[in-house]
Amino acid sequence: MFDLNPNVPDDTLLETVRLPTRIRNAVNYAGIKTVGELRETTDESLVSIPNLGNGSIKWLRKRVGRARRSAKLMTVFDRAEAVRCPQCALAGIASFTTDEQASPRKIRLPEGFKIIATDRGNQVYCVACNRPAITLPMDH
Numbered sequence: 001m002f003d004l005n006p007n008v009p010d011d012t013l014l015e016t017v018r019l020p021t022r023i024r025n026a027v028n029y030a031g032i033k034t035v036g037e038l039r040e041t042t043d044e045s046l047v048s049i050p051n052l053g054n055g056s057i058k059w060l061r062k063r064v065g066r067a068r069r070s071a072k073l074m075t076v077f078d079r080a081e082a083v084r085c086p087q088c089a090l091a092g093i094a095s096f097t098t099d100e101q102a103s104p105r106k107i108r109l110p111e112g113f114k115i116i117a118t119d120r121g122n123q124v125y126c127v128a129c130n131r132p133a134i135t136l137p138m139d140h
C-alpha cells in the first residue's frame with residue numbers, strides 16, 4: 001500500500017493504494033479499478049456515485065489529477081425511460097446512468113417503483129402490484 005500522488009502511473013490498481021474507506025467503497029461500487037480510470041472519470045460521473053461527495057472528489061483530484069488525454073476510457077450514458085404499471089397505471093420517468101458495458105452506475109426511479117434483478121437483467125417493478133412496468137425509451 002502506498003499513498004496516491006499525481007505521478008502514480010495510470011495502470012496502477014486502486015487496490016494497491018491507500019484510500020479512505022468511504023472512497024474505496026465508492027470506487028469499488030462504480031467499478032473503477034485503476035488510477036487511470038479514475039483520472040478519466042469526469043467530476044459529473046464521480047458525483048453520481050453513491051456516498052462520494054464533493055469533499056471526496058476534491059480529495060481524489062488533488063492526489064490523482066485528471067487525464068491529460070482527451071480520450072475517455074469509459075463513456076457514461078444517461079438515458080431516461082417512461083415507466084408505467086400495466087395494472088394500476090402508475091407512471092413516471094426513470095433515469096439510468098450506465099457505462100459502455102451497460103453496468104448500472106445510477107438509477108433514479110419515480111416513487112412507487114423498484115428495481116428487481118431478473119434473468120433478463122434489471123427490471124422496473126410496480127411496488128404496489130409487484131408487476132413489471134412497461135418501459136418506453138424517451139428522447140432526452
Ligand SMILES: [Zn+2]
Pocket residue numbers: 085086087088089090126127128129130131
Ligand atoms: Zn401497479
